Amino acid sequence: MTRWDETFDVIVVGAGFAGLTAAIEARNAGARVVVLEKMKAPGGNSIISDGGVAAAGTPLQKQHGIEDSPELFYNDMLQAGLGLNHPGLLRVLTQNAAEAFRWSEEYLGVEYMDRVDRFGGHSVNRCYAAAGITGATIIRAMLKKIKELGIPLRKSTCLEKIIFDGERVTGLSVREGYNYKDPEAGTIKNLQADSGVIVTTGGFGADVAFRAVQDPRLTGKIDTTNKIFATGEALVEAMRLGAAPVQLSHIQLGAWTSPDEKGFGSGPLFADYIGFLYGIIVHPDTGKRFVNEQADRKVLGDAILSVGRPSVCISDHGAVEHSGWDISRALKKKVVKTFETVEGLAGHYGLPADALSQTITEFNRAVASGVDVEYGRPILHDSMPIKRPPFYAMRLWPKVHYTMGGLQINEEARVIDLDHRPIPGLYAAGEVTGGVHGACRLGSCAITDCLVFGRIAGKNAAG
Ligand SMILES: Cc1cc2nc3c(=O)[nH]c(=O)nc-3n(C[C@H](O)[C@H](O)[C@H](O)COP(=O)(O)OP(=O)(O)OC[C@H]3O[C@@H](n4cnc5c(N)ncnc54)[C@H](O)[C@@H]3O)c2cc1C
Numbered sequence: 001m002t003r004w005d006e007t008f009d010v011i012v013v014g015a016g017f018a019g020l021t022a023a024i025e026a027r028n029a030g031a032r033v034v035v036l037e038k039m040k041a042p043g044g045n046s047i048i049s050d051g052g053v054a055a056a057g058t059p060l061q062k063q064h065g066i067e068d069s070p071e072l073f074y075n076d077m078l079q080a081g082l083g084l085n086h087p088g089l090l091r092v093l094t095q096n097a098a099e100a101f102r103w104s105e106e107y108l109g110v111e112y113m114d115r116v117d118r119f120g121g122h123s124v125n126r127c128y129a130a131a132g133i134t135g136a137t138i139i140r141a142m143l144k145k146i147k148e149l150g151i152p153l154r155k156s157t158c159l160e161k162i163i164f165d166g167e168r169v170t171g172l173s174v175r176e177g178y179n180y181k182d183p184e185a186g187t188i189k190n191l192q193a194d195s196g197v198i199v200t201t202g203g204f205g206a207d208v209a210f211r212a213v214q215d216p217r218l219t220g221k222i223d224t225t226n227k228i229f230a231t232g233e234a235l236v237e238a239m240r241l242g243a244a245p246v247q248l249s250h251i252q253l254g255a256w257t258s259p260d261e262k263g264f265g266s267g268p269l270f271a272d273y274i275g276f277l278y279g280i281i282v283h284p285d286t287g288k289r290f291v292n293e294q295a296d297r298k299v300l301g302d303a304i305l306s307v308g309r310p311s312v313c314i315s316d317h318g319a320v321e322h323s324g325w326d327i328s329r330a331l332k333k334k335v336v337k338t339f340e341t342v343e344g345l346a347g348h349y350g351l352p353a354d355a356l357s358q359t360i361t362e363f364n365r366a367v368a369s370g371v372d373v374e375y376g377r378p379i380l381h382d383s384m385p386i387k388r389p390p391f392y393a394m395r396l397w398p399k400v401h402y403t404m405g406g407l408q409i410n411e412e413a414r415v416i417d418l419d420h421r422p423i424p425g426l427y428a429a430g431e432v433t434g435g436v437h438g439a440c441r442l443g444s445c446a447i448t449d450c451l452v453f454g455r456i457a458g459k460n461a462a463g
Pocket of ligand 1: 013014015016017018019036037038039042043044045046047048049050051052053135157158159160200201202203225226227229230231233234264401402429430431432443444445446447448450
């Protein structure tokens with residue numbers, strides 16, 4: 001018999017978007033809830049994210065004259081996911097995204113910018129940016145709500161063991177006073193969960209040992225955009241209990257990162273929001289394009305990695321101005337550099353100048369004709385030629401960004417065991433789960449995933 005130190009209805013493990021969302025919904029369904037977080041501060045990777053959320057059929061799209069539907073959203077995610085997405089989960093995400101987005105705006109009070117963006121693989125503009133282009137805007141609103149609802153948030157408390165009584169998950173062994181620099185520090189406590197445990201511990205992008213087993217290319221030589229705590233121990237503990245893992249080797253590389261700074265950094269705002277939409281990516285040896293710059297992250301990341309050394313993303317002042325984004329941080333850090341001439345740019349990066357000029361001429365021709373014959377890149381209605389100095393450039397080298405695989409869940413966010421049955425009392429949501437994105441997650445769809453399945457997990461765990 002387990003001796004319990006404390007009892008709750010629902011215990012949520014992990015204080016990122018998925019966990020805080022689940023806790024709010026469980027509390028609103030009448031449960032006594034606690035949120036556990038192993039680090040000294042809440043927020044997870046969520047707080048350092050760009051805060052981009054994707055949803056189809058929103059009032060903001062209507063205001064901007066954009067036609068979209070959950071069906072089109074479903075098809076885009078399925079295509080990027082190479083058809084490996086679990087259809088039931090994908091259906092739930094795409095059909096509930098607009099409502100989850102509305103909930104974040106109206107119930108949580110998250111402020112979004114008045115613009116609708118489009119990233120590689122989405123066939124229309126359907127990505128919304130939280131104010132300040134940061135997940136911190138959303139986390140702040142969630143923490144405010146958690147406080148309002150009187151939900152305790154226990155920091156420095158790490159899940160060590162999931163307790164199963166032979167029939168259902170009844171609680172957890174946790175380490176209070178956890179310190180990642182000294183994992184044996186602190187004291188063990190047993191917390192009982194009368195209704196359910198929700199695992200929302202995020203991905204394992206920073207867990208080099210675990211990720212390199214799943215994808216041997218991803219050794220410690222490849223950097224990550226994730227925080228150091230994005231490790232797999234909670235996922236492994238659930239697997240020890242018999243939870244089924246799905247698609248663990250599908251690990252996403254961010255294609256818009258720079259080798260000239262650590263982590264996510266300042267460069268992606270230029271590359272993803274400007275360079276890939278209006279500019280080009282060129283091969284460091286030939287000065288030629290080699291990929292559709294608006295392809296999804298898998299196609300782009302694999303293509304850039306296969307070159308063996310950093311490629312160069314190039315755009316012009318017209319595009320930077322038109323985009324409206326402030327890239328001063330990347331310029332100040334010299335991650336993005338400016339050049340008065342194409343020759344000067346070529347000289348700096350060791351690109352063959354004539355070939356680069358030719359590449360730009362051919363790209364500008366494609367923009368004028370509206371068709372990119374070579375790489376099949378969609379020419380957007382506001383595409384423009386690369387011609388106005390200064391020219392902007394950034395070196396690109398992929399970093400581990402997101403883990404598509406994780407715990408198998410069903411449409412009710414219940415964790416599934418190796419015999420395809422739900423494990424009673426165990427729920428999961430967010431990046432710790434797998435299946436919904438298949439082989440490749442599209443930009444802005446992770447936060448949508450956290451919101452949609454976090455809400456479902458919270459309601460269901462409350463019973
Ligand atoms: C730099 C960056 C930018 C991104 N930008 C976007 C974007 O704009 N749009 C988008 O859709 N996606 C984006 N993503 C992806 C997205 O942010 C994440 O997938 C999402 O925030 C994950 O949320 P989560 O709640 O599942 O996990 P997290 O936010 O990572 O939270 C998990 C929490 O669980 C805690 N935890 C882990 N193990 C334990 C344990 N054993 N015990 C107790 N606590 C534990 C962790 O410390 C962490 O705080 C970005 C990711 C990064 C890294």
